[in-house]
Amino acid sequence: MSVTVILSGLAFAWPDSRAVFTGLDAVFGEGRTGLVGVNGAGKSTLLRLIAGELRPSSGDVRVAGSVGYLPQNLILDADRRVDDVLGLAETRAALAAIEEGEAGEAQFAAVEGAWDVEERTHATLDRLGLGHVGLDRRAGQLSGGEVVLLGLAAQLLRVPDVLLLDEPTNNLDLRAKHYVHEAIRSWRGALILVSHDRETLELVDRIGDLRDGDLSFYGGNLSAYEAAVAAEQEAAERTVRVAEADFRREKRELADTQVKLARRQRYGKKMFETKREPKVRMRKRAEDAQIAAGKLRNTHLDRLNQARDRLQEAKDAVRDDAEIRIDLPDTKVPQGMQVLELSDVELATGQVVSLSVRGPERIALIGDNGTGKTTLLHTVMRLAEPRSGTARTFVPARFLPQRLDILDDNRSAVDNVSDTAPSAGDNAIRAQLARFLLRGRQADQLTGTLSGGERFRAALATLLLAEPAPRLLLLDEPTNNLDLASVRKLTQALESYSGALVVVSHDVPFLRDIGISRWLRLGSDRLEEVDPL
Template sequence: MSATITLSSISWSAPDGTSVLSGLDLSFGPVRTGLVGRNGTGKSTLLNIVAGNLPPSAGSVAVGGSVALLRQAVTAPAGETVAGLFGVRDALALLQRAERGEATADDLADADWTLEARIEAALVRLGLDVAPDTPLATLSGGQQTRARLAALVFAEPDFLLLDEPTNNLDREGREAVGSLLATWRAGAIVVSHDRELLETMDAIVELTSLGATAYGGNWSHYAERKALELAAAHHELDVAEKQEADVARRSRQAAERQARRDSAGRRKKAEGGVPRILLGKMKDTSEATGGAKARLAERRQGEAAEQAAAARERVEVLDPLTVSLPPTGLPAGRTVLAMEGVTGGYDPASPVIRDLDFVLTGPERVAVTGPNGSGKTTLLALATGRLAPFAGIVRVAGDIAFLDQQITILDPSLSILENFRRLHPDATDNACRAALARFMFRADAALRPVASLSGGQMLRAGLACVFGGPKPPDLLVLDEPTNHLDIASIETVEAGLRAYDGALLVVSHDEMFLENIGVTRRVELPAG
């Protein structure tokens, strides 16, 4: 019997009562399925429900086969080792006793002599060369993620449940995960914003506020289908809005005709010559007819408004947000950043960056790449003046803006509007509101506390505050801007950056993002 996962009428609400999933019916077979959707649509929640870690508020889950879940951002317990992840500490200890000649006959009967080779094979499959007794605390975050994934593969589940497996991984780590899934022959449900990884999927399931929709094929096929759906939704909205306007126009014309008839009746009454009883009957008939027509018009207007609202909601779900960045006026060829013989880091005895010469001219788009630990974030800190070099010179010509992974330019205790005013104290209230509206923070949305924003909203708010002033920066520096963003938010940022005419310096492991923002040059840092 093939491994299957079936979800029937699944609903789940957050502790505050907010509905996250509602009436979902989904089934998964032994294929690789990408699970996509905007942040907050319940992707991670759905994985935890399937894994049995979270009971649904309503509905049922039927799992035929074994599942193994890779969570996001798991903190390693103190003293945990790679062997602990694999759940084989006791079995390895038995083999070690056997090698020392200390094992009993019963021990030897239970020994798994293939264990060490199978552990090594699982680690190698994820590009790791570490011993089973290696403490997790000595591994980087990306290495820990790969070790956890190797442990899941070692268990040979019928379904892998992976929640953003390539987050915080360098290029090598991303390629290892992609290679694993490309050759995975059991089932997999993968929550990811990594479009390269999603290209290896057999199917895509999208979660939206309207529910779940399954698409056969990989990311490219899904994107094509979505473009067609969006075009159809815009057409339906145009038709619905035209119908709504036509109904309103016809209702208005009918009301005007009825008003003219009523006016004519009143004139006849004033002129006399019509028996009183007949006038009364004519009045009753007119009122009855007018009331019936008014109710009919009201019902038709209500129906047309509902159809237009439904069509509008569908477009809003399908259509990604867009942002527009004002021009910088940066002349082509002007040097905006020069680093000469720069050596720096956090320990003078072991600098991360050594003797770096680097010049950036407008409007170049430069990506800083390299494996984790090679000093990419350190280079950005040196370039933006957050870190003084041990040696060498850093020169910046023009205005510079830096958005790090945590968007620390924003004060989380303040609202978006308050942050904007803090960064642009001379801006008028109208200018503040207009600038934030360009980034889709209109009316009460501008009053939201920064601490309550999602990752995509936080980055958008940071861009709004950076680019909303009287003069946008000549150089924008970004550190891993796509980490923790959903794909819709990534595409929004891509669209905005494509329209930016200043210089750009960005650290990112997302190759599709770098391609889509038009990177023209790369600075490759060697492994540390």
């Protein structure tokens, strides 16, 4: 495997002096590398450093060959033409001039033998499901998913030696994700991929785990990485148990030694007071005893400190991946109980929808981007008016939007929960927030300053602890922008939830993990039940 990217003593800090890396050494080779780590670990920052968008504070980034970079949340000028985004505008203009017989030396130089550029471009667009997109169209006419695919097409056409992808499947529907996955599978150069999407990370050859400013590599895809980490953690926990036993033994031995030394001191003092031996000999014996006692005490203290260090080192090797644990009996919905009824509801997007939800059903709402899934949730929550028909909920319902704008970012998590649960006391709220892993300072911190995962947990707590307790929960793309650890925590929380769920998501592994019982697809004209994915 040839080396493509070398990081040597890489350091980087933001203008406010927050350090991201302080001396990172790493080597990336050919093949597909997936970068994982908690939100805020520096994954996107690392890609920008490799791409040259950021300059390191110190250290070196060396890349063998050209670099292609697709950033997260790609934004294009609405008036920019597709061929310009793809880097073809000049070549197409030159070809047009040559065809019209108005070409000069500059036009032929611009073509440089790329006479079939449009054919190759259309083939690449077809591979990504963009065959319908004309090269003269404007970026503003494309959907968000199409913009991402267009950005990927631009990189594929360049054929860089190193391709960097930052969350390329975010906000993409299942069809668009399929095209991205096919592009990743077929990539033959070096690829470094940041993603929280499990299906995407199953396509890589190795995983780079970015943690506490350091990067550890594991061979294989996400499943192999998780198995390796689980084995590491099991070994680390065994080491902690051994180190704890060693530490306790050293403490006992030190205590025993101190008791013995105290007895000797009392005996020596008694001998001196009774003057059973000459003073010179007793003084010499006392001095020797003090020296010996000091050495013995220091030996045991050294051994105790070494045992303490080994214990701390063993504890540091154990990952602190605490789990969300909640108990919300008031959310329970009996089997067969009517929860939601949509009767011939015509959405603002045009579809006529009928739907009945009974008992603690768990429903996945899937479909292509732009079909109106969010509109349907808004209609249920009376945030959007239907054109006709009736939408009724029969139990308390709550809605978690993509942007988490149920939170007041200028107030703490405690205050946000207090607003939705006014009868709950401060201590009760803090106890519940602790179960959502928001303790002490985090619970009192302004939610706008929390990390992505912390802010999400604050929103989830605000939702689930509301009064009355929600017995119908509507979630809109809840795993978007969450790291793998946060997705696991969300899954744990929803496993504890005993009400009905309607979830809009393109994250199929997540939907399977939370036990979806019905799969509904919203198309351009109707809502239909489909087989489980």
